[in-house]
Structure formats: structure tokens, C-alpha cells
Amino acid sequence: MIGAGVAGGRVAVVGAGVAGLTAAYELGKVGARCDVYERWPGLGGQAATFDVGGGRLLERYYHHLFTSDLHIAGLYRELGMPDGIEWRTSSVAFFAGGASHPFSTPLDLLRFSPMTPLSRVRLGVAVLNLQYRHPDVSPFEGITAKEWILRSVGRSGWEAMWGPLLRGKFGDRAEDISMAWLWSKLTLRRQVRGQEARGEVLGYPRGSFEPLFRALAGAIEEREGRVLIDRPAARIAGTAGGRFELTPGAAGSFRRGHDPQRFEPGGEPQRYDAVLATVPNDVFEALLDPGLVEGVGEAYLEGLRSIEYHAALCLVLELDRQFSPYYWTNVGDRELPFVGLVEQTNFVEPERYGGRHFLYVANYTAQGDPLLALSPDELLDRYEAGLAKVNRAFSRDWVRQRWLFLEPSAQPIVTVGYERRIPPLETGVPGLVLANTTQVYPEDRGTNYAVRLGQEAARAVGARLAVR
Ligand SMILES: Cc1cc2nc3c(=O)[nH]c(=O)nc-3n(C[C@H](O)[C@H](O)[C@H](O)COP(=O)(O)OP(=O)(O)OC[C@H]3O[C@@H](n4cnc5c(N)ncnc54)[C@H](O)[C@@H]3O)c2cc1C
Numbered sequence: 001m002i003g004a005g006v007a008g009g010r011v012a013v014v015g016a017g018v019a020g021l022t023a024a025y026e027l028g029k030v031g032a033r034c035d036v037y038e039r040w041p042g043l044g045g046q047a048a049t050f051d052v053g054g055g056r057l058l059e060r061y062y063h064h065l066f067t068s069d070l071h072i073a074g075l076y077r078e079l080g081m082p083d084g085i086e087w088r089t090s091s092v093a094f095f096a097g098g099a100s101h102p103f104s105t106p107l108d109l110l111r112f113s114p115m116t117p118l119s120r121v122r123l124g125v126a127v128l129n130l131q132y133r134h135p136d137v138s139p140f141e142g143i144t145a146k147e148w149i150l151r152s153v154g155r156s157g158w159e160a161m162w163g164p165l166l167r168g169k170f171g172d173r174a175e176d177i178s179m180a181w182l183w184s185k186l187t188l189r190r191q192v193r194g195q196e197a198r199g200e201v202l203g204y205p206r207g208s209f210e211p212l213f214r215a216l217a218g219a220i221e222e223r224e225g226r227v228l229i230d231r232p233a234a235r236i237a238g239t240a241g242g243r244f245e246l247t248p249g250a251a252g253s254f255r256r257g258h259d260p261q262r263f264e265p266g267g268e269p270q271r272y273d274a275v276l277a278t279v280p281n282d283v284f285e286a287l288l289d290p291g292l293v294e295g296v297g298e299a300y301l302e303g304l305r306s307i308e309y310h311a312a313l314c315l316v317l318e319l320d321r322q323f324s325p326y327y328w329t330n331v332g333d334r335e336l337p338f339v340g341l342v343e344q345t346n347f348v349e350p351e352r353y354g355g356r357h358f359l360y361v362a363n364y365t366a367q368g369d370p371l372l373a374l375s376p377d378e379l380l381d382r383y384e385a386g387l388a389k390v391n392r393a394f395s396r397d398w399v400r401q402r403w404l405f406l407e408p409s410a411q412p413i414v415t416v417g418y419e420r421r422i423p424p425l426e427t428g429v430p431g432l433v434l435a436n437t438t439q440v441y442p443e444d445r446g447t448n449y450a451v452r453l454g455q456e457a458a459r460a461v462g463a464r465l466a467v468r
Contacts, residue, residue: 007031009465012246012270014233014287015278017045018447020437021216021227022075022454023276023461028223032465035270036220037246039232039254043213045278046407047447054400056353057208059406061314062342062360064090064192065203068188069448071455072212076205079215082429085203088347090201091325094342095390096332098158100324104199114332119153123161126152130186137442140179141419148179164332168339171310171365173413180308181414184442200289202327204348209447230254234263236275245269258408260287273468274431274461278454280409281307281423284434295429303423307438311372312410315364315379318401322346323359323391336386337371338363356400361387367408376404412438412445425457431464433457 008034013024016038024034030240042048049057065072065085093100094112095286102108110120129152134140140148145166149158166174166182205212217227234249249263256262260283270424277284281304288296315338327347331339340362350357361383365371374382388394412418422441425433435457437445 006462006465007071008033009272009273009468010273011035011461012037012233012236012244012275013278014046014246014275015235016043016213016217016227016229017278018047018450018453019457020045020276020278021213021220022451023278023435023458024220024225025216025229026145026455026458027461028225030462031223032221032462033223034225035272036105036217036225036227037233037248038227038229039258040229040251041254043217043227043229044209045450046312046410047209048213049208050403052316052353052356052358053340054354056356057210058316058344058358059209060316060403060409061312061407061410062344062362063204063209063447064347065205065445065448066188067201067203069203069446071199071451072448073203075451076212079212080220081205081211081215082089084211085205087201087203089269090202090327090347093324093326094161094164094332095329095336096164098389099243100326100329100390102326103330112161116154117158118157119160122219123153123157123386127186129181134183134187137180137183140183141442143179144175144414144416145176145177145179145182145350148182159330160180164334166331168330168332169364169411170413173308173310173415176413176415178414178416178418178442180419180442181444185444186312188443202347205393231266232260232263233287234260234265234275235278235289236287236292236432237269238291238295238429238432239271244272244275244431246272246275252336258283264387268425273465274433275434276435276457276461278435278457280309280436281305281411281434281438284436292429296427296432300423300428303421303436307418307422307423308413309367309409310364310411310413311367311369311437312407313365313372313379314405314407315361315376315383316405317357317359317399317402319357319398320400321398322357323387323394323398329390331386331390333389336389337382338386341387341390364411372406376402379404409437414441425460431461433460433464435460 013036094103158326232249250266253263329341342360344358440449
């Protein structure tokens with residue numbers, strides 16, 4: 001519960017992603033007046049959608065929900081959309097050795113021929129052991145996932161399966177990833193029993209994630225808040241009375257990239273009692289004027305800088321036919337220049353998209369990787385041979401349309417000892433709060449945890465407003 005004294009407090013929320021919208025919604029419920037500033041000309045941040053034509057919406061980056069995603073499910077119910085998420089059985093494959101191996105059920109795993117039979121059995125035992133006997137993450141915080149896999153499953157388990165899976169998400173940092181991260185994946189995400197023993201059940205919101213964002217924006221506006229898209233924050237300064245001034249950037253600033261220092265000012269500075277930033281660490285630091293840099297202090301900023309992110313690069317293809325029988329294909333073959341294929345229309349039926357077919361070609365890379373500088377067509381040139389390895393019949397004329405999306409700070413790199421580097425929400429300057437994906441731990445960052453984080457951030461801001 002947020003205290004009663006927040007009524008009438010003015011709050012700037014920077015970012016209309018899931019965390020920012022959730023926080024502004026929560027603060028609005030207790031009487032704070034929030035202005036949500038968003039750089040992109042749309043809502044939803046990393047889960048934002050785009051129109052693929054005919055008003056049909058698709059996320060820029062593939063998105064689904066897990067049955068363990070209780071925070072976002074609760075938000076749907078609270079917003080009067082109890083049937084907003086549809087649950088579907090997913091189909092997963094693992095591409096290795098020139099073939100796609102089914103990878104959905106425990107039986108598939110037992111038949112997964114790239115791994116030795118013994119290591120398949122050891123993997124099953126190790127995962128069940130984690131799920132039933134290790135409810136606490138702390139024993140896993142001091143070791144890497146690789147160490148645990150080598151010890152519990154063996155080399156074949158690392159080389160044939162977990163190494164490629166972790167490389168798919170963390171690139172050349174795969175060997176450094178904390179076992180805490182994998183512990184949460186293996187224990188929280190899926191319990192291998194009941195209906196899920198027959199294939200993982202995943203959620204997808206009816207009509208995309210957009211209805212959720214619109215419902216949140218509507219609820220914020222009903223409570224005297226404003227949601228300002230294509231209106232970034234360019235600068236945040238402190239005032240003598242312990243308040244804040246936010247200078248908005250001009251419309252169209254998103255074309256200048258992510259660094260707010262490159263945005264043209266787009267209006268007079270606005271005064272607020274508190275500021276909640278939901279942007280990546282480097283953007284947060286670049287927003288602060290010298291006085292706030294000093295107020296936040298070098299130790300906090302050093303902590304932010306110590307966290308590395310990888311970028312997500314997502315090529316979305318509209319194809320004139322189905323590409324594979326699977327929703328999700330993990331690519332374990334290092335010769336292929338992408339890490340995953342996500343065929344949306346093997347998850348949500350093509351009829352929902354007017355009979356069209358959509359395939360995401362997924363990549364995570366280090367920031368600064370030359371791949372990130374390619375145009376959509378250059379990237380497709382680079383990917384074409386790899387796509388034809390997965391489906392030998394594939395030809396470029398199957399591609400009807402293509403879009404390219406790039407998220408520089410998509411994935412925090414969760415190495416051993418990460419828990420000690422997580423930045424506190426409170427920045428050290430009273431009323432200036434930071435809430436972003438680096439603070440989601442030990443779970444993998446996701447929309448569900450962005451809801452939880454938004455709720456926590458609202459409590460932190462509310463506590464400050466209450467003592468004004
Ligand atoms: C490739 C990919 C696949 C994913 N798949 C899934 C999935 O299947 N399921 C799932 O649940 N999650 C998934 N996620 C993760 C999920 O999308 C994020 O964890 C979540 O959306 C983060 O929300 P957020 O509000 O914390 O941050 P963001 O969504 O990053 O929100 C931050 C917002 O701040 C805005 N911003 C930046 N600078 C400024 C500025 N100067 N002024 C104003 N606004 C600014 C940004 O435009 C953005 O809207 C995926 C992410 C990626 C990249």
C-alpha cells in the first residue's frame with residue numbers, strides 16, 4: 001500500500017514501457033498526478049507493437065508469457081481483462097547437426113540425440129532435483145551455470161545443449177553466466193508435470209500486448225495523468241527546494257538514437273515532486289544534469305556502469321508460407337549467424353493475421369557488434385544461407401516484407417556476484433528513483449517482472465511523496 005499523503009504530488013515517469021506504465025497507474029490510484037514521457041512514438045517499450053498492415057499488430061520483439069507470470073496476469077484481471085491472455089501449447093525445436101530436434105516435452109529431451117543418453121538422464125534428474133529440493137537461490141550465486149552443468153550433467157550436456165542455449169542469450173559471455181540465473185529459469189518457469197508434461201503452455205495476449213498498454217494509459221489519464229509518446233526526457237535537474245525539473249526533448253528525437261544529450265529541447269522545463277526513470281543505466285546517467293550527477297554520487301553511477309548489457313537484433317519476416325512446424329527453434333549450430341527462429345504464426349494461428357505468416361530471426365550480440373550496423377536487406381543477405389540450412393527449400397522469394405528492430409540494452413549480463421551489483425531503486429537523491437531491467441533478479445527479465453518492478457517503484461516514489 002502506498003501512503004495517503006501522495007495525493008496531488010506531481011511525478012514524472014520516464015519511459016512508457018511496462019514498468020513505467022504500471023508505476024504511473026499505481027501512483028494514479030493513490031492520487032499522484034503522473035506525466036509519462038516516452039521517446040518512442042508508441043507504448044510498451046521492449047514489448048511495443050507495430051502495425052504489420054491492415055491494423056494487425058505484432059510485437060517488435062517476439063513475446064510470450066509463462067504460467068508462472070502471476071504479476072502480469074493479476075494486472076490483466078485488475079484492469080477488467082480477465083480473459084486478456086490466451087494460453088496455448090508451444091512447440092520447440094533445437095537445431096543442431098543439420099537437423100531440427102523436437103525439444104518440447106521430457107520425452108523429446110530423453111530422445112535428444114546430440115547429447116549422450118547418460119547425460120540426458122542426468123539432466124532430467126538434475127532439473128527435478130533443483131525443482132523439488134532447492135527452493136533457495138543463494139547456494140547457486142557463487143558458481144557459473146557452466147560449472148553446475150559440467151558437474152551435474154557432464155560435458156556433453158554443456159557442449160550439445162546448455163552452451164549453445166546460453167550463447168544464444170549471452171553470446172561470448174555464456175561461460176560467465178551465474179547459476180542463479182539458470183536456477184530461476186529451471187525452477188520458476190516450468191514445472192514438468194500436469195498438462196505441461198505434454199508441452200510447455202505459454203500465454204499470448206488476445207490481440208497482442210497493445211490492449212494492455214492502452215488500458216494502462218487510459219487508466220492513468222482517467223486519474224489526471226498524461227502519457228506523452230514521442231516526447232522523451234532530454235534532461236533532469238534538481239531545484240533548490242528538493243524538487244525536479246524535466247526538460248522534454250523535441251518530437252522525432254527517437255531518430256537521433258538513444259542518447260538524450262543528442263535530443264533537441266522540445267519545450268519549457270516542467271516541475272515535479274519526484275522522478276521515476278525506467279530507462280537503461282547509460283540513458284539514466286546521460287539524463288542527469290551536473291548537480292544531480294553529484295547528488296547521485298560516483299559510487300551509485302559506478303555500480304550502474306559495472307553492469308553490461310547485450311543488444312537484441314530482430315529481423316521480422318513476413319513469408320508467403322509456413323517456414324517450419326515449430327514456434328520456437330533454438331539454434332545450436334555456431335555456423336549460423338543467428339541464435340533463434342520464432343515463428344509467431346505457429347503459436348498464434350495465421351488466420352488472426354489475415355492468413356499471413358510471420359517469422360522472427362533473433363539475435364543477441366555485444367553492443368558495438370558490426371552486425372548491428374547492417375540494413376535489413378544486408379542482414380537478410382547475411383542470414384539467407386542459414387535460413388536455408390534450417391529449411392532447405394527456403395528461398396528469398398518467400399519474403400514478402402521485412403522489418404528490423406534493434407534494442408541496444410536488451411539483456412543485462414548476469415554474471416557471478418551480480419546480486420551484489422544490482423542498483424537500489426533509491427538513487428541517493430530523495431525522490432529520484434531508478435527502476436529498470438537490471439534490477440530484475442534472479443528471474444530472467446520479462447514483462448511480468450517489469451509489472452512487479454513498476455509496483456515496487458511506485459511504492460518507493462509514494463513513500464517519498466508522503467513525506468514531502
Ligand atoms: C528480443 C526480446 C524478447 C523478449 N521476449 C520476452 C518474452 O517473450 N516475454 C516477456 O515477458 N518479456 C520478454 N522480453 C523482455 C521484456 O520486453 C522486458 O523485460 C520489459 O518489456 C521491460 O520493461 P521496462 O519497462 O522495464 O523497460 P523498457 O521496455 O525498456 O522501457 C523503457 C522505456 O523507456 C523509453 N525511453 C528510453 N529513453 C527515454 C527517454 N530519454 N525519455 C523517455 N523515454 C525513454 C524506451 O523507449 C522504453 O519505452 C523480451 C525482450 C527482448 C528485447
